[in-house]
Amino acid sequence: MADYQSCLAFLCELLQKYNRKRVMINENTGLVADLGLSSLEVMEVIEQIEDHYDISIPLNILPDVNTVADLAQKIRDLNP
Template sequence: MLQYKDILAQIYSVSQEIARDKQEINETTDLVVDLGLDSMAVMELLAAIEDRFDISIPLNILPDVRTVKDLALQIQQLMVES
């Protein structure tokens, strides 16, 4: 099973491809405020991550996701469940 840090690495790599405001990404980076992702870009980011991890991310979790860390923890949880 993938470790938390592997999930983080994947999120960094996908986010950097999609982000409009290029900058250093870490666990506390806010996907909307810091990376400038609008609602469509967030969807694009999620779709790319779903492909990489072979999971489906329910839209319901989105209100709880603000930072890269929030997203990584949700993905980890989803991978445990699947």
């Protein structure tokens, strides 16, 4: 069971290595809009999350994911 806050903390740390623009990463940070992740990088991030939580993240959820908070929420939902 991963709560929202721990998902958020994990994501903020994970995304640091993609933080080329040196922005402040918090729950409102946009994965593409602010961090500028490419589609390939988004999939890399997803794979690392999947390994960490031992879950599979369906591609279907991605259109609804814009911010770090959106992603943290989805992880929490998939990891009951």
